[in-house]
Amino acid sequence: MATTSARALRLLSILSGGATVASSELTAKLEVAERTVRRDVETLRGLGYEIEAITGAGGGYRMRGGSRLPPMLFDEDQVVAIALALQTVPGVLDGIADSSARALRTVRQVMPERLQFESDAFTVTSVANSWEFAAPPIDASVVRDVGAAIRRRHVLRATYASDEEGRPLQLRVEPHRMVVWAGRWYLLAYDLHRESWRVLRLDRLSAKPPTYVSFGERPLPDGDPENFVKRTYDRGDTLAGWPCQGSVVLDVPPGITAEFAPGGAVVERVNDGRSRLRMGAWSWTGLAGLYITFAADMHDVEPAELSEALDRVRRRLGRITASERP
Incomplete structure (x- = not known):
């Protein structure tokens, strides 16, 4: 009986991807006769899994969605994926934190003890970082x-x-x-x-x-x-609320600027080869550094504080002597 149950679980794992699996492939993977495969399929059907037999060329067996949720089978990798996904999704979706927590508890209750330990090992806390420029959930x-x-x-x-x-x-x-x-x-x-x-x-x-x-x-x-x-510049972005905000026209095509601008920046098309980039940072020097990363000529720099910061960066870099360079 233990061998039969283990084989049925393995069959379930093979079919869980949703694709049609040929009978010959199943007999080879399970190392049993086709009659045994049919018997194991009936066992899974009795547990509530809707498995249909596909006839004709390329036929075999396929799992399909049912009207009720049958017992589920997870391996270690799937347990890790579920635990991480349910804990991190509140960071990108609002109003789902309670549902995610309840779902994780529900899934955990039906896990074998060994997989519960796997799940507990992946308890994470998501903390925003200023460099991410992320939008609210x-x-x-x-x-x-x-x-x-x-x-x-x-x-x-x-x-x-x-x-x-x-x-x-x-x-x-x-x-x-x-x-x-x-x-x-x-x-x-x-x-x-x-x-x-x-x-x-x-x-x-x-x-x-x-x-x-x-x-x-x-x-x-x-x-x-x-x-x-990524390359659409008029995608509805808005300027993030940084304390220092500036605007510069770059000699960079709008699509390229849009692809490499940080989150919370706004790109406007000037012409095919130029774009205006509005963005912010925690300091004027930090903002100057962000613009410098585009390695392009700059025009119409605003406000004056940003222009002065670019001058300070230029003078500071100019003071680096050959002996100080790595």
Whole structure:
């Protein structure tokens, strides 16, 4: 019986990925006859797992979602992933801390003692760092509403704070992908009014009731949604509230500036080869250093405190003698 149970658990682990697994592959991995595989499949079905038999070429067995949650099987790596994910998600989603804690307790209660020790070993505390320039956690309900529209491929109607003053804009878009980058949530969507792709800040968006209007396939821009988000300069970013804030025109294309600017910066297009970068830091010298990292010519430096800080940095570096250089 112990051998049969262990084999059934191994079969469950193989099928848990959701893909169809050929009968011949299962018999090879489990080192049993096909009849034994069928018997173990029936055992798992009796426990509540919905496993369907796929006939024909490429046939085998496949796990599918059921109407109720059956017993679950986790290995050590999955336990670590669950423990870390449930503890760190409140740092990026607002209003989910209690649910995450309850979910972790629920999962832990059904774990064998050995895996409970594995889970306890990964107790973490997430602390913000000033260098991260992260935005406040986003409301979990926004992610849920937008995620549902993406999954169902339904047109999304929403109210969007279109600028820093928060003036509302009514949108009707095809939502395609959510991207988290630099501590901020973005939505890659096709704007049906503009007839063009847009990158929207999720924390400035309020979804309206579902439209139930389906949309079809549409090739993603550049085939890479992540890079498209990073290189889109007008993605709705706002200036972080640092004590020292400045503005400089760089001889850098807007898309490159947008990709390498820190979170909490705002990029504006001047022309194809130039961009205005507004950002902040904890001191004028620190802000000057951030601009220097772009290694580009600078123009229209504002305010005067930033210009003076750049001069101080230039003089300080100029005093370094050859013997002092590493």
